Amino acid sequence: MDLAPGYFRHLRIERLQRRSAGQPGVLTLSGGLPAPETFPVRSLGRSLTGLGRDALQYDWPEGRSGLREWVARHLRQRDVKVEHDEVLITSGAQQALDIALQVSTEPGSSIGVPEACYPLALALFRARGMSPESKLVDEATEYTMPAVENPTGCALDPAERVRLLARQRLILEDDAYGDLRFGRQHPPLHASAPDRVFLIGTFSKTLCPGLRVGWLVAPPRFRELARRAKQLSDLQANTFAQGIVERYLAAEDFEERLVWLRTFYERRATALVDALRKRVPYLRFREPEGGFSLWASLEESGEDTELLATALRHGVSLDPGSDFRSTPGSRGLCFRLTFSSLPPRQMDEAVKRLARALAEHRKSARERASAKAPVSP
Ligand SMILES: Cc1ncc(COP(=O)(O)O)c(C=O)c1O
Numbered sequence: 001m002d003l004a005p006g007y008f009r010h011l012r013i014e015r016l017q018r019r020s021a022g023q024p025g026v027l028t029l030s031g032g033l034p035a036p037e038t039f040p041v042r043s044l045g046r047s048l049t050g051l052g053r054d055a056l057q058y059d060w061p062e063g064r065s066g067l068r069e070w071v072a073r074h075l076r077q078r079d080v081k082v083e084h085d086e087v088l089i090t091s092g093a094q095q096a097l098d099i100a101l102q103v104s105t106e107p108g109s110s111i112g113v114p115e116a117c118y119p120l121a122l123a124l125f126r127a128r129g130m131s132p133e134s135k136l137v138d139e140a141t142e143y144t145m146p147a148v149e150n151p152t153g154c155a156l157d158p159a160e161r162v163r164l165l166a167r168q169r170l171i172l173e174d175d176a177y178g179d180l181r182f183g184r185q186h187p188p189l190h191a192s193a194p195d196r197v198f199l200i201g202t203f204s205k206t207l208c209p210g211l212r213v214g215w216l217v218a219p220p221r222f223r224e225l226a227r228r229a230k231q232l233s234d235l236q237a238n239t240f241a242q243g244i245v246e247r248y249l250a251a252e253d254f255e256e257r258l259v260w261l262r263t264f265y266e267r268r269a270t271a272l273v274d275a276l277r278k279r280v281p282y283l284r285f286r287e288p289e290g291g292f293s294l295w296a297s298l299e300e301s302g303e304d305t306e307l308l309a310t311a312l313r314h315g316v317s318l319d320p321g322s323d324f325r326s327t328p329g330s331r332g333l334c335f336r337l338t339f340s341s342l343p344p345r346q347m348d349e350a351v352k353r354l355a356r357a358l359a360e361h362r363k364s365a366r367e368r369a370s371a372k373a374p375v376s377p
Helices: 007-020 041-049 065-076 092-104 119-127 158-166 220-234 239-251 254-279 304-313 344-372
Strands: 087-090 110-112 131-133 141-144 171-174 197-202 214-217 293-298 333-338
Touching: 007 119, 007 304, 041 239, 065 087, 065 197, 065 214, 065 239, 087 092, 087 220, 092 119, 092 171, 092 197, 092 214, 092 220, 119 131, 254 293, 254 344, 304 333, 304 344
Parallel strands: 110 131, 110 141, 141 171, 171 197
Antiparallel strands: 087 214, 197 214, 293 333
């Protein structure tokens, strides 16, 4: 496995982020993590105590049948026509994506990705020898997050949805945030093209990521290959975690939880948007429609790693945009801002610090530009 060219820049970013993580006083607008206070610790604990020995035993690669039935029922509510035996339980959405990739694409080929893309999908594609492209490539499989994109927090543009379906190519549909749209729910693309769409989902965003439970619904001709790839990778998803989730779902009203979670995250998104409009009116972004983050850009170009270092000096973190790009661009300076991690009462202070960091960054960008400008004779 080769380390992709952008990897060393990523390591620099990671080093800065690790240093700042948990540093008292740094307010976090980075990371894209679910809020830990939403994890249902007590109910999960209750689910754990009733588990039988089967939850400690090996199992078939496709996963526990009760859990597969729950996932199929849940997806049918969003117009996906799926039966429980079509669901493969995975170790999170990340593994589902990896399996879908392994069974449907060839190393050396291109894969279509959004202009701003979930970084660990980009990194995975590169690690598997593929070339992610945000420009249209004729024969390429497409990776997309139609319900809610990471990092933008927005749905795929309706015209783009139509174009994707019309192209008749294979689609890897990452629905990791599908249950966390604040407004109207969209049926996944899978509902319109089940023979071409791999549908990927997870409990990481709506329950907790630590249990590592997700799912994959593969088109029929890839289903057995996917099951085999899962088996060869790790035999089965963690039976213990599957058992906990299965019992939790049987005991709790998950739909009610989803309504509560959407309101919880929408309040945080609104707090961030309001603070940005008030304190950094020149920042460009679209209002998020779900998920955990938004995508912001400045007209000025510059080094986004430097911007992160400046932000950390001012006591706030963000995610530099280069990690989200398939190709380094000169389209101004972009970055992801996470709203999921901070309570609304801290958002204004975080954005105040961000505004100071951006002002400092823009000032030094202007100074650098004028130092480079030719001196008139
Ligand atoms: C768009 C997207 N897909 C997949 C994943 C991976 O999720 P999981 O924890 O279920 O592996 C993430 C995690 O951040 C994500 O943002």
